[in-house]
Amino acid sequence: MTTYYRGPDVLVTSTGVRMGGRDYRLGDLAQVWHRRGRRAWGNVAGRGALVLAIITPVVIGAIGVLIALVIDASTTTTIVLAGGGVLIGLAALPLADVLLEFVDRSYDRGSHRLEIWARVDGADVLLLATTDKRRFGQIYRALQRAVDDDPTPSRAPEAR
Template sequence: MIVYYRDPAVEVTSTAIHIHDRVFRLDDLEYVWHREITADPRAMRRLAGRGALNAGVVVGAVLALLGVVYLIAGAVGDPDAAGKVLVPLAVVVVLVGLAGPALEWTLHRLDHSYDQGIAMHEIWAVWRGREVLLLRVTDESRFGRIYRSIQRAMEAPR
């Protein structure tokens, strides 16, 4: 037996598709297809959160750049300003250093939201003569891996 895909809820093998506690033998499947349906409210919240994260990263970068330009411009015109500029500049450097973990978390969440997508994906099959919904997922990359594994299992000689 060949395992094409496995996660905690789904396993696709050369003989069957196991989804949660249901088992669909490949010999009983006539046709498998997928479709995309309207996003649910959770997906729409992810989209709004993605926009907020994008805006936060851009606004933070612009504010940091403006702060550094302001400090440098203030130091150029006044020779005694070097002491006045060093303390705020040191504070900016410390804040940028502390912002690294926060920025890492923000970018990770942003990547994760793009991986999941905002659409709901369904995998359907004709099983023993009737149409059956095999699986519904919102994670686009997981959906792609599962659907491709089902295709490979169905196309493989038995």
């Protein structure tokens, strides 16, 4: 038996598939396809909050410099305000690096629900639903390889 994918709740082997707590023999899967489901707005909102957290210190720093240049204050006050604004803007750089890493990870997770479906005994069955694009791709490719390598009558995975 060949194992194509093994995860905490998914197992794809040369003899069958375990997804969603149910076992299926490869021969039971008459057709396999994937579908892109609804958008997960929570992921999009989280990504927006991260971008806002990156931009906010830069905007505050720019406002500080702008105020320092616009108001009619002493030279010392102008230098302090402009210097403070620049320091706040520069302080955002290390924070931005960390936050951009989180933004990258949010794109890896995706913002759409991705689903793997199969036709089993004439009924369409949802095998897997996730927003994790990388995990979805690994599982779907493993399922494709398992079905392609299965000696029973061919019914390769199709996209709908």
